[in-house]
Amino acid sequence: LFGYVGIEAVLDQMKIKTMKTGFEFNIMVVGQSGLGKSTMVNTLFKSKVSRKSSQPGQEERIPKTVQLQSITHVIEEKGVKMKLTVTDTPGFGDQINNENCWDPIIKYINEQYERYLREEILITRKRKIPDTRVHGCVYFVPPTGHWLRPLDLEFMRRLSRIVNVVPVIAKADTLTLEERAEFKQRIQEDLKTHTISVYPQEDFDQDPEDRALNDRIREKIPFAVVGADQEHQVNGKRVLGRKTKWGIIEVENPAHCEFPLLRDLLIRSHLQDLKDITHNVHYESYRVRRLNESNR
Ligand code: GDP
Numbered sequence: 001l002f003g004y005v006g007i008e009a010v011l012d013q014m015k016i017k018t019m020k021t022g023f024e025f026n027i028m029v030v031g032q033s034g035l036g037k038s039t040m041v042n043t044l045f046k047s048k049v050s051r052k053s054s055q056p057g058q059e060e061r062i063p064k065t066v067q068l069q070s071i072t073h074v075i076e077e078k079g080v081k082m083k084l085t086v087t088d089t090p091g092f093g094d095q096i097n098n099e100n101c102w103d104p105i106i107k108y109i110n111e112q113y114e115r116y117l118r119e120e121i122l123i124t125r126k127r128k129i130p131d132t133r134v135h136g137c138v139y140f141v142p143p144t145g146h147w148l149r150p151l152d153l154e155f156m157r158r159l160s161r162i163v164n165v166v167p168v169i170a171k172a173d174t175l176t177l178e179e180r181a182e183f184k185q186r187i188q189e190d191l192k193t194h195t196i197s198v199y200p201q202e203d204f205d206q207d208p209e210d211r212a213l214n215d216r217i218r219e220k221i222p223f224a225v226v227g228a229d230q231e232h233q234v235n236g237k238r239v240l241g242r243k244t245k246w247g248i249i250e251v252e253n254p255a256h257c258e259f260p261l262l263r264d265l266l267i268r269s270h271l272q273d274l275k276d277i278t279h280n281v282h283y284e285s286y287r288v289r290r291l292n293e294s295n296r
C-alpha cells in the first residue's frame, strides 16, 4: 500500500496543485525618478501579456508616479497560472535632501513580511497564505557611465539585507555598447568593494552546477535595459521599441539590449529560486527577528 512513490509522481502532483490554484509572484521597481521604472512595468507586461490593447504609434502618457502602486495580471504559461504583481514606486531624488528616501520602500517590504507572519502564526491557518512578499526588487542605476553614487550604494546596501536586489542600468540606449560594458564592470567592482550582495547571491548557490550557471549571470549583472511601451512596425512585424534618430531600438531583441535577460531571469529561469530565497532567507530572518523581539 505504501510502496515507493517516484519523485516524478510527487512533482507531478505539486504541479497539478499549482496549476489549479496558481501562484503569486511579486516584483518591485525602485530608483530615482525619470529612470524609466513605470515604463519598464509596462514593458514587462506587454512583452508577456496580449498586445491587443495597444495600437502602433499610439502615444501613452505615463503619469508621474506619486505613490506605491501595484499592478496585477494573471499570466498563463504551459498551463500554469501565475499572478504577477509589479509594484511601482515613486522615484526619489526630487528633494534636495535624499536622507532616508529608502524608508517608505523598506517599510513596504517589511509590511508584507509582517502580513505573512500574522497569517502563519494563526492557529487556524489558511490552507494557502496570500503572498504579497516582494520576491525581486529591480534597482535602477542612472546611466551616468561613471561609478555608482553614494546614494545608490547606500540604497542597495539597505535593500540587499531584506530582499533580492536585481540592479539594472536604466535607459541603456543612451550609452554606446562600449560604455555599457565599461559601466557594468565598474558597477560590479563597486558592489564588490562595498560588499553589497545582489541577486543571485554567491552564498546561496546550491551546488557546482548552480554556481556555474549563476556565475554566467553574475558576469552580466547589472543588465543594461531599455524600456518601451509603444509598438512599431519592423519588417512587417510589430515590435516593442523606442524610436531614435538611429532607428528603432527593439527592447525584446537581445542584440539591442538586455531587457530579455532581465525578463527571463525574473519570470522564467529564476522565478522559483527568487521565491525560495525570499521565503527561506529574507522572510526567515524577518521572522526570527520579530519573534526574538516579542520574547524579550
Ligand atoms: P520613472 O519616473 O522612473 O517611472 O520613469 P518613466 O517610466 O515615467 O519615464 C520617464 C521618461 O523616460 C519618459 O519620457 C519615458 O518615455 C522615458 N524612458 C523610459 N524608459 C526609457 C529608456 O529605456 N530609454 C530612454 N531613452 N528613455 C526612456
Ligand code: MG
Pocket (backbone or CB within 6 Å): 037, 038, 039, 063, 064, 065, 088, 089, 090, 091
Ligand atoms: Mg514612475
